[in-house]
Amino acid sequence: MSARNQFCIPGLVTALVVTALCLGGCATATQTAAMAPKTEWHVNKNAGAVTIHVGGGSETSAMGASKIADEDFAKAIQQAIADSGLFAKSEVNGSGDYRLDVQIARLQQPMFGASFTVVLETTWRLSRQSDNAILWEKPVVTNFTANMSDAFVGVTRLRLATEGAARNNINDAITQIGAIALK
Amino acid sequence: MPGTDLSSLKKLYVVRLPADQRGVERLIADRLNVMGYQATAGEAVNTPADIDAVVTYQDKWMWDITMYMIELNVQVRQPKTQAALASGHSLRTSLVRKSPPEMVAEVLTDLFKKHP
Numbered sequence: 001m002s003a004r005n006q007f008c009i010p011g012l013v014t015a016l017v018v019t020a021l022c023l024g025g026c027a028t029a030t031q032t033a034a035m036a037p038k039t040e041w042h043v044n045k046n047a048g049a050v051t052i053h054v055g056g057g058s059e060t061s062a063m064g065a066s067k068i069a070d071e072d073f074a075k076a077i078q079q080a081i082a083d084s085g086l087f088a089k090s091e092v093n094g095s096g097d098y099r100l101d102v103q104i105a106r107l108q109q110p111m112f113g114a115s116f117t118v119v120l121e122t123t124w125r126l127s128r129q130s131d132n133a134i135l136w137e138k139p140v141v142t143n144f145t146a147n148m149s150d151a152f153v154g155v156t157r158l159r160l161a162t163e164g165a166a167r168n169n170i171n172d173a174i175t176q177i178g179a180i181a182l183k
Numbered sequence: 184m185p186g187t188d189l190s191s192l193k194k195l196y197v198v199r200l201p202a203d204q205r206g207v208e209r210l211i212a213d214r215l216n217v218m219g220y221q222a223t224a225g226e227a228v229n230t231p232a233d234i235d236a237v238v239t240y241q242d243k244w245m246w247d248i249t250m251y252m253i254e255l256n257v258q259v260r261q262p263k264t265q266a267a268l269a270s271g272h273s274l275r276t277s278l279v280r281k282s283p284p285e286m287v288a289e290v291l292t293d294l295f296k297k298h299p
Contacts, residue, residue, distance in 0.1 A: 053185035055297070056270040064274055103184045105258045105267030106241060123267040125184055139266050 027155045029060040030068050034163040035076035037171040041084035043178025048097035049089035051129075052077050056104035056122075065109050066159035068120075068166055073104065080170050086178050098135075098182070101125045102173075105139070107165075109158060116158050117145040120165040124173045126182075136177055142168035187268050189236075189259065189295060196231055196262075197224035197238040207242050210287045211257065218291065230262070237262050247277040255286045257294060269294055 054077070057070040074092040077100070081090040087098065101124070108119040125137040144164025151157040195215055199208040208224040215222035215238070222238070223231070230237060236259050243254040253276060259269045271294030273286050281289065 055185035056267070056272075058272055058274075061274070064276070101184045101186065103187075103267045103270060105260075105270045106256055107272075108241065111243070111245075121267070123184060125266075137264070137266060139264070 026062040027060055027064055027066050028062075028159060030066050030072060030159060030163045030166060032072045032075040032079065034160075035068070035073065035166040035170065036079035036083070037167050037174070039171060041086075041174070041178065043084050043086050043174065044181055045085045045088075046098075046182050047088050048182075049091070049095075050081065050087040050098040050100050050126075051094045051096040052081075052090060052092050052100045052102070054092075054102045054104065065111075066155070066162050068104060068107060068162065070104070073102070073166060076166065077102065077170055077174075080174050084174055084178060086174060095129075097129055099127050099129055101127070107162070109162065115145055115147040116154075116161040117143055118158070118161040118165040119143045120162075120169050122169055122173070124177075126177055135182060136180055138173075138176065140169050140173045140176075142172055144168055184266075184268050189269060192235040192259070193221055194231075194234045195220050195222045195236050195238050195259070196234045197222060197240070198227045198230065199225060200240060200242070203242060205242075205244075205283070207240060207255075207283060207287070210284055211238060211240060211291070214284070214287050214291050218295065234262050236260060236268065237265070242283075245277070251277065251280040252283050252286050253277075253280075255283075255290050257287075257290050259294065269297065271297075 052074045054070040054074040058067040060067045078090045103123045106121040121141045123139045126135045144161050146157045146161035197208045197212045212222040212224035239258045241256045245253040254274045257271045258267045271290040273290045
């Protein structure tokens with residue numbers, strides 16, 4: 001083997017491995033479908049329409065950790081409302097008889113570990129559009145743990161834990177709202 | 184909260200994160216004072232009764248030759264219910280790191296810009 005090939009081939013292999021590791025290690029955003037709860041709902045159904053507004057979220061940077069974007073969280077909430085029948089109609093940033101505001105207050109994510117536990121704190125407020133009366137307002141704090149068995153790659157494990165915390169958060173809030181009788 | 188108007192807030196109290204030994208609560212209070220608010224800082228048990236909102240935060244630090252603040256989250260909360268009215272966030276990895284006062288300024292400017 002020539003002296004040139006002695007260095008070129010191992011160098012090429014190293015470059016390919018590093019590239020693969022980098023690509024495998026890039027963070028991806030949390031997915032709407034993964035954040036929408038898949039559960040059997042038992043809620044009081046309302047005939048009115050609700051408009052959903054979410055704030056406090058962030059976009060995901062490939063070199064950072066998976067974050068929750070406002071629009072994705074809002075769409076997951078919309079999906080949960082549709083699946084549960086909590087309201088007959090729902091829109092994101094639209095109009096309706098009711099308004100559901102959700103503030104993503106705190107997303108606590110670990111940086112290292114074999115298992116990742118993510119904590120999500122949100123504040124939910126349901127108000128009636130006709131007179132701006134606040135019908136229900138509450139902070140909701142949830143968590144989810146993803147283990148090595150869920151995903152070997154750390155960034156994927158973190159995304160799964162973040163999606164799980166979001167899913168639990170929506171589940172808790174919709175269940176609580178579904179227990180009250182709206183007028 | 185989306186659409187929440189924070190302009191009526193005057194007196195704020197920054198609650199020190201128990202694990203924080205770097206005085207980040209003082210940086211936040213100082214910056215709020217520069218922004219025109221009447222802000223003080225201290226322990227949760229000493230929260231004054233006459234404040235308009237409580238400010239909480241979570242800071243995260245990493246080591247890369249020196250320690251630097253990689254992430255800062257700040258929340259403005261109703262004093263009675265602790266419900267979050269607004270929140271701000273900054274994430275800066277090592278190559279784009281900023282000093283803690285700069286990170287605080289960045290987060291608070293963004294937070295109050297979204298809720299004028």
